[in-house]
Amino acid sequence: MKCVAQAGLYEARIPTGAPYKLRIGWADGWEEGADPYSFPPLLSHHDLHLFAEGKHRELAHMMGAQTMTIDGVAGVRFAVWAPNAKSVSVVGDFNLWNARRHPMRLRHDGGIWELFIPNVMSGSRYKYDITGPDGARLPLHADPFALASEIPPATASVVASPLDFEWHDEEWMARRSSFHAENAPLSIYECHVGSWRRPDKDGTRILTWDELKETLIPYVVDLGFTHIELMPIMAHPFDGSWGYQPLGLFAPMPRQGNPQQLASFIDACHQAGLGVILDWVPAHFPNDLHGMARFDGTCLFEHQDPREGLHPDWHTLIYNVGRNEVRGFLIASALMWLTQYHVDGLRVDAVASMLYRDYSRPHNGWLPNYYGGRENLESVEFLRELNHAVAEYAPTALMIAEESTAWPGVTRSVDSGGLGFTYKWNMGWMHDTLSYISRDPLWRRYHHDNILFGLHYAFSEKFVLPLSHDEVVHGKGSLLSRMPGEGGTRYAGLRAYLAFMWGHPGKKLLFMGAELAQWEEWDPHGELAWNMLDTPWGRGMHALVRDLNRLHRTEPTLHQRDTHSDGFAWIIGNDTENSVFAWLRYGDDGKPVLVVCNMTPVPRIDYRIGVPLPGWWAERLNTDADDYGGGGTGNAGGRSTEQIVSHGYEQSCVLYLPPLSVLYLQHEGGAG
Incomplete structure (x- = not known):
């Protein structure tokens, strides 16, 4: 080969169709292998068409880093959406992070850059080196479609083999429709796995999925819950967000283990008769430089106007779900967890913030919709399309909305004009009843309506009654600490409140720690107050929650007509x-x-x-x-x-x- 440019461009003539390899000399030796550019583009026109329409439901297999063998050569096909970029190169361990080594090809009809690189192995770290439309070179970006990522604070994506797990939950999956029927018991234990229990009380360590199989699953089963809800386990750069600011919607957080171990945990839950619900966040994402913000030098995933694209409460960016590709990206993520990982349901976070254009905004800080109203019509259509797709691809899965307003028809079917969710968190019930139970009993007579009001609308939607993590953080204290009185009076108050909840119409959700009568509010950097099981108060509360769940499951009267x-x-x-x-x-x-x-x-x-x-x-x-x-x-x-x-x-x-x-x-x- 002849050097034809001082920058390091070489050229040689090869007969048409002749197979060849490259042998490259480096200062420390020789490298021999197939030329990435000898392989044709691999994404089909049909894939590109579906992606552009937002209708490709298996982006986990199409985009990102996909291990495969082409013409007998093993390697990885990289594909990333960056339609406005001038150039994109994939950089990683396999090319010394040198952007000149592997510039990618642009598939113009989909705005996707792709390249098959031979000899790249699973476990390799990588990012994308992107030049924006103005010619400026951007910070290295992680892959929005990555199936695995580094442990924070490291930020690279990781090449992962397709999930190849031998499931043993056939009986559970075959019967899941009956477990999720409207007249079935549903009692959910909400859990932050990192702070549930610390190995050897070491605050720097967390339990792995394999360890959680041996500890968390039997504990939750013994308490009688039907499902466990995991706070977001999707890859996120900041632990302090508890997972609610994710950047890897296709990648499980690596701290607890690899994707195979996560699948094994879910499989073990099912074999123990326990369903698994994941918190999932399509409402916003953080603006980390290595993430999706201005991904190709333009506002690609987010809205350009901050009155639409910046969330004032969390200082995060808002997905532009009016764009086909973004809508398809989110729906494909949801379907991946439900189908590939056999997850039994998603609790969709912050739905209220998606439905209203003026959510948490001043009167001059938002843009009206096409008709001049405050409703976010694009989000409404996205949520309907999401739930329609879930009904098609995972028909027995649960879709639960965290929605705090009176938006009508959240749990009405899409065909009937609703949003199509299975259940909605009853935030009004939670706030009213917590306000009542936190008052001195002497004054409760003046706040009777806090208990009565919830029954005026209890059957307008299909509700889950939540006592979630949001109620035991940020200085609110634990549930127990909010009970008035001294000593045993507080414990009696919490016992009464929990039994009131389990006797009330609606499915149930309880955040971890309440069953231990924990005094301190939840500490995401610590662990639950397991020492309470050594006290009569803690053992008693634990026994009560177990008996409430037992009655809830075995006595049909307490669950059959929850929604009627x-x-x-x-x-x-x-x-x-x-x-x-x-x-x-x-x-x-x-x-x-x-x-x-x-x-x-x-x-x-x-x-x-x-x-x-x-x-x-x-x-x-x-x-x-x-x-x-x-x-x-x-x-x-x-x-x-x-x-x-x-x-x-x-x-x-x-x-x-x-x-x-x-x-x-x-x-x-x-x-x-």
Whole structure:
């Protein structure tokens, strides 16, 4: 070969179609291998067409770094979307991070640069060296489509082999539709795996997926939860964001292990009868220089106008979901987790911020939609398309919206004009009831409506009742610390609040630590207060959560009609003086459960409550029981009815209501 340019350009003539290799001399030796440019472009025109339309659902296999063998030569095909770049080179361990070695080819019809590089192996680190449309060379960018990444603070993408895992969850997957049916029990343990437990109490270490298989799964199963929800495990550059500012929507966070180990963890969950839900963030992304911000020198993934593209609360960038390629990028990410990793559902973060153009913005800080309104029509269409795609590719998966406003039809089907989510977090219920339970019991009588109001709209959507991580951070304190009173009164208050929640219509979500009666608020850099299990208060709260979940799963009355108004009936909602509430839960078997709440530290003796059926009402749960750390008072197993009219019923029971307690009683027949 002859050098034809001082910059290091060489040239040689080769007969058409003749196979050849390159032998390159370096200062420390010789390198021999196939020429990357002897291989033709590999992406099909059909792939490029679907990508440009935002309809390619398997971008995890099309884009990024894909290991493959071409004409008997093993290597990696790199593909990245940068339509406005003047040039793109892939740099990494395999070429000494030299941008002159592997400039990529532009496929004009898709704005995608691609190149197959022989002899690159899984585990190699890489980035993209991009020159913007103005000729300026940009900071090296990680791959938005990468399947793996370095452990922060390192920022390179990592070549990963396709997930090749032998699943053993056939029975779970075959039955998942019944587990996720509207009339099935759904009780979710929300978990930040990094701070759940620290190995040997070493704050610098976290449990791996293999270790979590042996510890976390049996713990959650023993507590009786049906699902575990993992706070975002997608690759993110800053641990302090807890995963809610991700830059690797196709890559699992490497701290806990590799993709195979993550798949093994999910497989073990399924074999133990436990579903897995992931938090997923399509609302915004951080502006790190190595990430997606101004990726090709232009606002590619984000909006250009900060009134649309900058999130004022989190100082992050907002995806331009009105652009086909961005919409397809996000939907393909969601489908990858649901299909390749067998994930059972996604909790979609910050949906409210997506639906409104003026969310958290001053009156002059946002742009109206085409019709002059505040609704974000592009986001609405994106969410509908997302949920339609999930229904097609993972029809039994759950899609849960964190949506804090009164947007109508969040859980209505797309075909009926809704957004198409399976469930919606009931943020209003959470804020109202936490406000009520945090007040001194002396003043609760004046805030009765905080409990009643949620039932006015409880069946307008399909709701999950969340007590999430957001309620135990940023100085809010733990759930226990928000209970008024001293000593055992606080524990009694939290026991009553949890039993109130489990008896209320709606599916359940509890953030880790509450089951231990943890005093301190959640510390993402520490671990849960496991020492509480050495105290009667902690053991009692743990036992109560286990029994609540057991009843929730085994007693159909407590879950079958969670989303239907005919599964609920008030008995007492107006006793403001005593702060007592009572209602009935109905299932399909005609054996109602009576839930009675005494929200004061004063016992209510000989409290008469009307009931619809005569006979024996068995006490199925009492939060004041000795086993829960309570005072051990109650109704000696139940009460028989008397032929005395009360609350509109022809018969009634006289009950003892322990202080700060909740009772569940179920009709078991017999004469009154």
